[in-house]
Amino acid sequence: MTAAATETPALFAFGIAATRLAASGAMIDCYFPAPLRAPAPDLVRVITAHFAPGVSAVTPSALQAFLTDVGTRAPDSTAVLEPYAELASATTALHAVVLAEDAAISHTAEAYLKLHLLSHRLALPNTLDLSNLFTHLPNVAWTSEGAIAVAELPAAQHRARAAGRHLEVHAVDKFPRMTNYVVPSGVRIADASRIRLGAYLGEGTTVMHEGFINFNAAALGPNMVEGRISQGVVVGAHSDLGGSASTMGTLSGGGNIRITLGEHCLIGANAGTGIPLGDRCTIEAGLYITAGSRVRLIDADGQPAGEVKARELAGASDLLFLRNGLTGQIECRTNRRAIELNALLHAND
Amino acid sequence: MTAAATETPALFAFGIAATRLAASGAMIDCYFPAPLRAPAPDLVRVITAHFAPGVSAVTPSALQAFLTDVGTRAPDSTAVLEPYAELASATTALHAVVLAEDAAISHTAEAYLKLHLLSHRLALPNTLDLSNLFTHLPNVAWTSEGAIAVAELPAAQHRARAAGRHLEVHAVDKFPRMTNYVVPSGVRIADASRIRLGAYLGEGTTVMHEGFINFNAAALGPNMVEGRISQGVVVGAHSDLGGSASTMGTLSGGGNIRITLGEHCLIGANAGTGIPLGDRCTIEAGLYITAGSRVRLIDADGQPAGEVKARELAGASDLLFLRNGLTGQIECRTNRRAIELNALLHAND
């Protein structure tokens, strides 16, 4: 517990998790009550005095000693660490994670800490090194009794049934649902099964039943989300996704196209986009724009202004995409009518 | 307990709820075992003798006294009030709601009572005064331990995790799911997370996994619902919504258009409508009709019969909407082939 008063290297992130281990000893779940990014220097000194770099097992008494030390040596951090007080009497396993820098993931607990950083709004999508994420996230049965290793599930089910006890299996996935870890302030989530841990939901985000937000994807808020925000996609403020609206994921989009939506955009119900959009863009309900879609441009006077592939419009603002009902053409118009159409198509909450 | 034998003013609605209060004292959940609309005059006399107008706290013994009095003075109402017997031994808080008329909502318990009236089939959508509904419905974490105030959720989660106990957060929303309050007779609901309290499901309604019904929205039944019924939308008997079919909500539709579907309609999979439809209308799978869509009319002889905007067809019957695969035009045909198409597109259960 020596403290080098100056020159303490900064930490990228820190957290202590209530963890669950499989019978095999494998870690299958980590819950960080209060993940920290770039903790203050005086707190860093206490952290590094108490915990080894990387991932290490922690006893409740060691956690209590750490918290006591924080109260003395880094009192400004007491409030932010208050959620850990509960864990000091934990009956479950505890692990500390001390990350000096944002490097490739090398442990399940590191993977969980990074997912927590995203959902706690401490990191935006596409800003963290998520290399090896899938490697270090085990596939887990998420049940009414918490995480169960997939290999141990059948026996657990047999026992429960024999005893007439109900064991609900909500999912079998590498990612748990976010709300079992954190509900960020100022959001509504109508069906929590559709938000993965690692999603970023900004203040004022409403996700309706048909909405979906993957890990490393964001609604910056405020937003009305009734469609799907794929991995890597970021949706700007005041942009809405209608029911079943689709955004193509960055992992899948022909080459290096990363989908983003600017502010005040609307993707109508059952519509979709394979190109990024700037601000104040609208895609009519039912129309899917892929990067390769051929599009007729219509200028502000309603006159034809040439043809392009949609990818040439990537990132532009004030576009209105429609399919003409009489010609079948995809038209891209300047956005004079966008406000009215927005009112027309606006997702109902 | 005096009874004015005649001239008792009628009541709009009445109910006694098992309620849950946050630590702050705020009401966060109300369960009415047997909401009543327009109770019989003799029952009204007993109600008004026992309970104040509006919302009031009730003790189990006061509830028991009320039920005893009903048995004596309004015996015809004993059966309908039978579900309340269980609450007379309740360990949870109880509140009575006595509404003289259908006025703007002024209390959480009133909001819940009106949502119950809809789901108990005691009121059709768009017939109740739902003013101030959102104001009086708090945002709540709906968990495996019931309603938890959003502000109290983190501490509850920390405690559960420290103890190794699983706390599932199903939703964070102003509206709970209907099935935790009432399952009306003769329905099937494949995924209950997609039906909000306040939805109206008529006898013979099947809602498949992709189906959704908002509050103040109805499937009058019988219906096969694999698509989304937005707030304010009413779907008539024998009309079906294919998978991901979309109906635009009344709050969003350009001006005052209220979407309804008549009887024997079909909206195909991945299709949608922004206009109300009469009877025996069909929209082909994958086609979205907005109010502004330009449509080619085709008469009963297969001849072109002019062009209209879809909104001009609002509410008409016997229409078949298709997009011609060779011209890209949206065509609206008389419905000679509708029966065959219906067979083709009909949602599979």
Place this chain on the structure above:
Amino acid sequence: MTAAATETPALFAFGIAATRLAASGAMIDCYFPAPLRAPAPDLVRVITAHFAPGVSAVTPSALQAFLTDVGTRAPDSTAVLEPYAELASATTALHAVVLAEDAAISHTAEAYLKLHLLSHRLALPNTLDLSNLFTHLPNVAWTSEGAIAVAELPAAQHRARAAGRHLEVHAVDKFPRMTNYVVPSGVRIADASRIRLGAYLGEGTTVMHEGFINFNAAALGPNMVEGRISQGVVVGAHSDLGGSASTMGTLSGGGNIRITLGEHCLIGANAGTGIPLGDRCTIEAGLYITAGSRVRLIDADGQPAGEVKARELAGASDLLFLRNGLTGQIECRTNRRAIELNALLHAND
């Protein structure tokens, strides 16, 4: 317990279930830890010595006697029956089902056994006699306390609420969710509420949140499923369904068309098919092909090659379906570009 050493007739299927009965005595749920198809002859002899044909109630001690006898007389089957050991101390009801042949369903327990065979990968869709399935599957409330008869649900809800206990109703349906019965090896299921018991998920199948697989429907694996696999539909290896992609069910498709997808197909997001596809076929995001869709053929040189109705292309391979953005026509091209498009549209996990 006499054993006719030879000439024992084969059995179609066998299983012992932990069952739940309603207060009325009706069977409402059956869990088979280890359903068997075509058990080995020596095991058949033990089965038929212990259990009557059809469905019969079994005591734990009778189950134990059976297992003991298997150890002696059919020792090669001990391992496969090991999951039944837990039931030998069951406090719930037990029933044996012995089916000599695959005939029409005549009992709830038979229906459940056949659904188990499908989800345990012991039978492919469309290979079992499912006649009378709906007749013998009761509509059940699937709750956090397990199956509850619909008629008994209100009283259960009243009691739970009065006691301040939470009773979650996940569904009211004839089919339970598969994962509460079996999670086949090598799968991921992001939202278990969308996979019915009776679905067939092959090794390597990932079903994302928007994916859905009905009973008697299959993803043979490996597959990425973000769309809907309807009853009767089989999707071949390495074929993917984008978000909200739709496959028409066999019960609904104009006449006798049964939808299948071959290998290495892709149905893009918000797209759909009403015709079966061969191998290496792609449907562009947002495009719905119905059997009646008129399609322009484009040959390998990019030249027009005639017009057909989509049903004429049923089952063909190497087709790429697009809607031309400038003409609105549905085009079917030879598949030279399919690989690139596949990369473009490929569902993101």
